[in-house]
Amino acid sequence: MGEVRVLLVDDHPVVRAGLRAMLTGFDGISIAAEASDGRAALHELARLAALGGMPDVVLMDLQMGEGMDGVTATAEIRKLHPAPPVLILTTYDTDADILAAVEAGASGYMLKDAPPEQLRQAVLQAAAGGTALAPRAAALLMDRISNPGTSLTPREVQLLELLATGLSNRAIARQVFISEATVKTHLVHIYGKLGVDNRTAAIAAATQRRIIRPPGARG
Template sequence: MIRLMIVDDHPVVRAGLRALIDSQEDLEVVAEAGNLTDAVAAALEFQPHVTLMDLHLGAENPGGIEITAALRGLKHAPEVLVLTTYDTEADIVRALQAGARGYLLKDAPPNDLFAGIRATARGETALAPSVAAALVRRTSNHGAGVTEREVQVLDLLAKGLGNKDIARELFVSEGTVKSHLAHVYTKLGVDSRAGAVAVAIERRIIRA
């Protein structure tokens, strides 16, 4: 029997997933959580094999990436399978870097979800087709892709921050921020901040 924990801030979503998963003879939901504190406590108490992780848990809570990292740091760490609506390159890379084993989207057919859970429990990687395609695009750029730091700059740029504020957020100098922006402009083929944000959103490098 594969024991699961569902981490999502919407009780209705958790209830729906529980009903769906519990229809399978080899799958059992043993815990639910909507925030970091409850997720860690439940993982310690119930020791699930797999955690289904949403990425956005409300503005007041740490997100799924932070919770993934916390869970993967536990002594008896569950495998983490992200189940979200977001498939931007930034979200995918950060989730996998935090320790997620797989990444599926909430529009996945039930059978794909079940297969992903079973694969994750076996220690295998489960990726939605669009997620796999995004990773292929990233690795096929042969170094010409946007770096993780440049993605962070783009994220802050999209929020309307100026160079000084971006430098403060990232603990770097304004000169470093300007250098990152110059590289981003070249890689994205743009010549303005607005253009960089627009192309980054269009290419699903960052969220709108």
């Protein structure tokens, strides 16, 4: 039957070379095109569509040094008409990454340290319209539906962001026009929800869970 044609999206030439070598080594899988960021991926898809054939699956990295990130690109791709399934292939398996990817409409979530055979299975599965999840991704989603979970309120997230810029309680208070007492109250709530007991740990935890962006944005 037909070959499964893959669009590779990753900003590292080394990783693209690895995936190319690995995937083309499998029977029934070929590389349709490659892109180094989300924007380029969309261009490639437009080009391929014009040439008559969408790829059967997009293999997408989440962390892109510059340009459009993987989550945004995935969401954009889902809007296309012959929308190819997007299989996320990334380095990290944090809650926020997994959740963001699934929310964006990814068909799967695999890790770069997965053995080649698992990767092959995942690509074929996604191309066939199925789902492929790394063990931890699957576990997280199961846990999520059984456990709604305590999440931060928008206000708390806002204060957390200011916190991460290095502002004192007083400075934060002035910034958002509330009293220092209120800032402290919010922080106590935040610490409780994040399971920490000081501001630096809160920043670390919130950054890790991608609740806030790292201070001094980078890919």
